[in-house]
Amino acid sequence: MPLRVYNTMSGEKELFKPLEDGKVGMYACGPTVYDVCHIGHARATTVFDVIARYLCYSGFDVTYVRNITDIDDKIIKKANEEKVLWSEIAERYTKEFWEDMSALGNLPPSIEPKATEYIPNMHKLIQTLIDKGFAYAVEGDVYFAVRKFASYGRLSKRNMDELISGARVEVDERKNDPLDFALWKSSKPGEPWWESPWGNGRPGWHIECSAMTMKNLGQTFDIHGGGKDLIFPHHENEIAQSEAATGKTFARYWLHNGFVTINHEKMAKSLGNFFTIKEVLKVYHSEVLRFFLLTTHYRNPIDYSDTALNDAKTGLSKFYSTFKRVDEITVNSGGDLKPSPTTESEKAAFEIFKGLSGKIEEAMDDDFNTAQAIGYMFDALKLINRLCDEGSYSIMSYGRNIVAGLGNRLFGLFAATPEEFFKTAEAKAALGISGDEISRLIEERAGAKISKEFKRADEIRNTLLEKGIILEDGPKGTTWKVKG
């Protein structure tokens, strides 16, 4: 099955064919490090992490570049507010970002360039644009002349006249045209600056991405990704300045993820309706958040709510419960469980498990349809449980390994052992009762059950249930978990 991806540029799903056989160059816009990351950042990075994982899985030699914007007006503003150096802000939130990524199970990109490390590259690019007549310098600022770039607006599907008539374009007298954007900004007193041929200043927002992609991936590369909100003006401007400078196609496939919403409104700092990754991870296991993000197709909006997260938690727990169940049986039956299907039912199940990767690949090949892929994993899960009920342990164990393996490799899930997962999930649920107390009550109940004092046994179970603890009587005794 060939991979097809939705390209924002064409507005259609296209057959994915990299520039160079077997190799993929991919760039995703990373964070501006001026504050802690919220769930929107979690989605974007998780989406492109999974895309990078899948491309690797598909056999491509992937160079995945994700930048860090470490100089920007917002960073300077924050530094002024706190009366510290801008670099201190950038370093602090870069560290926070890395912590979040690691907690979320996102793999580090192949290359993680920082804007400030590419100032000379930006200068060269800006000079080329001036030489070619696409840019002009005014009093230490350098602007890109949008009108000179004929196909401006192709990605975001707008034309320049419409943009002008939109009332929200800022007016800056020094620009030749209101749509022109800054490539280089002169520094005001007290602001950080770098030397340049046009005077001391700092880079404009868009130029860094062009400089970093060209240096790391070449003038033309395969995939450029980011949130939908970056389509205009950021990516439009990247295309303009890059293609004007090189005369070549910039990125060949443009991928954009949808927003995380709350009550169907975009999660945004300005609306104050955002949750930081760290806040959410205090209450939910990181894989719950990851699972939640992957159960909706990456281009669609996803609405964040406690209900949605709890549903995700229930769904993910179902996988871990099954793994736990299988592992206990496997350990009890002393290891070596090579799949040896004998009955018709086992043979059929064996074939289904063998075919699971193919089904999931089919889903992922269709513009990275993680939602459908996870649906197939649920089907397989049900089958594992049934085999478990029927005592077909070798096939059951085989299925467990297939599901856990694919889920881990493709989606970054199931990295924990079931014990770790439930322990963490329980700890995060902020119980009103200690683990020791629960253990004591379970013991008391076991005694009551032996002496057939079922009334007392039920009393204990109900007491715990009121505190959100569900007891499960299993072959190895009673275990407990937190109500979802």
Next chain:
RNA sequence: GGCGGCGUAGCCAAGUGGUAAGGCAGAGGUCUGCAAAACCUCUAUUCAUCGGUUCAAAUCCGAUCGCCGCCUCCA
């Protein structure tokens, strides 16, 4: 105002021409001291509405209604 997108069961969500995946919640059953978990069965003649194209449409086209996003920093 311009541009883009979305509207699928109680909720979430796949499906983009061939007769509605999956999850959560709900009902019944098996199992259990009773439960929980697991499994089995059931739960949208129908995909916002109205027209059109087609042998065939949730899927394509047009109109209408509703929601959201971008046009300013934004994942």
